[in-house]
Amino acid sequence: MHSNHHSYCSRDSQDKEWLTSPSKRGILAAETLPSMKQLSLFQSPSWTVTDLTRYLRALLESDAxxxxxxxxxxxxxxxxxASGHLYFTLKDSGAALRCVMWRNAVLRQSVLPGDGEAVEVHGSLSVYEAGGNYQLYADLIRPAGEGALYQEFLRLKARLEEEGLFTVERKRPIPRWPKTIGIxxxxxxxxxxxxxxxxxxxxxxxxVILAPTAVQGEEAxxxxxxxxARLNRIVQPDVILL
Structure with missing residues (x-):
């Protein structure tokens, strides 16, 4: 018994020496520094599910x-x-986004999309608290590419206006009842x-006279x-539709 107690005390003394000796300090030496504190691996949660969800919702809605x-x-x-609201998922090859369009916005849509259609959706992001998921609240849906085509149209229109092609002097009266129409x-x-x-x-x-030609591509x-030129040279129609 005496030898065992002596052995135990010696081992305890060696441990203290290892902790306090500058030449033997290792990772455990941090316990002796007054600026250090012991950390708990099991801290109490500081959020409820509702609080956290509402916080995330506020973050999304405050981001312009x-x-x-x-x-x-x-x-x-x-x-x-039956509510008239529209629910759908917007997806690509890497992710999916839940979307909802309220009835009033749905009624303003001239055409509603179908499954598998590529679209551009305008709206705002928020969190549906009861379901715990974020989603897009849509107010406008249009076919994909329509926005780019419209911007290209506006650029072309601006360029033609700069060239003076839309000035009043260039405009000719359109006959009320044209006899010959070129297309x-x-x-x-x-x-x-x-x-x-x-x-x-x-x-x-x-x-009605058709002058056939390609309207897309580099040769258009x-x-x-x-x-x-062919229409004006051969037929001279009252109006021409492009």
């Missing part, structure tokens, strides 16, 4: 960059219950069918110019 956003993706899981477009496109249907209703007695500009 997330309140006026356009998001591009593919529509899936679209549904419109410059692709002979196989949907645009031709739409124009013919409209002309049948509004000008059923008019003579030269083809359109040549088709216009």
């Amino acid at each position: 960059n997330l309140q006026e956003v356009w998001v591009v993706g593919e529509v899936s899981n679209i549904s419109r219950p 410059v477009t692709s002979p196989t496109g949907a645009a031709l069918r739409d124009m013919l249907n409209t002309l049948r209703r509004r000008y059923p007695l008019a003579r 500009p030269a083809g359109i110019v040549e088709a216009l």
Whole structure:
């Protein structure tokens, strides 16, 4: 018993010497520094689920960059219950985003998308607290690429205005009842069918002449110019539709 007690005391003395000796200090020496404190690995939680969710919601709603956003993706899981609201998921190859459009915004949409359609959705991000998920509250949906096409149209319009092509002096009066109508477009496109249907209703007695040409691609500009020249040279229509 005596030898065991002596052995125990010696080991305790060695431990204290190791902790306090400058030549033997290691990681454990930190326990002797007054600036250090012991940390608990099991600290008490400081958030309730509700508090944390509301905090995250406030973060999203206070970020101006997330309140006026356009998001591009593919529509899936679209549904419109009796409430009139629209629910869908916007996804791409890497992620998915839940979206909701309230009834009033839905009624302003001229066309609603279907599953699998590529769209651009405008809205604001927030958190649905009861479900614990963030989602996009949409106020406008349009086909993907429509925004880019419209911007290109505005740039072209501005350039033509600078060239003076829209000045009053250049404008000619459009006859109320044209006798001959020229069309410059692709002979196989949907645009031709739409124009013919409209002309049948509004000008059923008019003579319609098509100058076929490509309207897309690198060769389209030269083809359109040549088709216009051909119409004016051979037919001289009262009006021309492009």
